[in-house]
Amino acid sequence: MEEIISQLSAYLAKEILKQPNRVISAEEAIISSGLIDSFSLVDLGLFIEDTFNVRIDDTELNKETFDTLAQLAALIQSRQ
Numbered sequence: 001m002e003e004i005i006s007q008l009s010a011y012l013a014k015e016i017l018k019q020p021n022r023v024i025s026a027e028e029a030i031i032s033s034g035l036i037d038s039f040s041l042v043d044l045g046l047f048i049e050d051t052f053n054v055r056i057d058d059t060e061l062n063k064e065t066f067d068t069l070a071q072l073a074a075l076i077q078s079r080q
Contacts, residue, residue, distance in 0.1 A: 001070075001073050001074070001077060004052070004072075004073040004076055004077065005026045005069045005070065005073045007051065008024075008044075008048075008069045008072060008073065009023065009024040009025075009069055011044070011047050011051075012024055012030065012035075012036065012044070012069075015043070015047070016036055016040045016043060016044065017035070017036075024069060025069075026068060026069050026070040026073070027068050027069075027070055028068060028069070029063075029067050029068060030067060030068065030069065031062070031063035031066075031067045032063045032067050038061075041061045041062075042061065044061075045058070045061050048072075048076060052076050052079075052080065053080070054076055054079040054080060055079065056075075060075075
């Protein structure tokens with residue numbers, strides 16, 4: 001799970017936030033805090049599907065399903 005969180009954090013920092021040195025913790029709110037917007041959420045969903053070979057439904061791209069990298073990593077793990 002740590003490896004998944006690490007990959008997600010690196011992707012968000014580099015590709016979405018354009019801040020490659022930023023560290024996003026496993027429990028940091030990424031949606032409800034406004035860190036990423038709905039467009040970035042779609043990019044994140046595509047990255048997850050391509051990288052981890054899991055399917056994320058568009059209806060799952062919301063803060064109720066995952067708002068932290070820990071929640072997202074758990075979702076990914078449950079589908080692998």
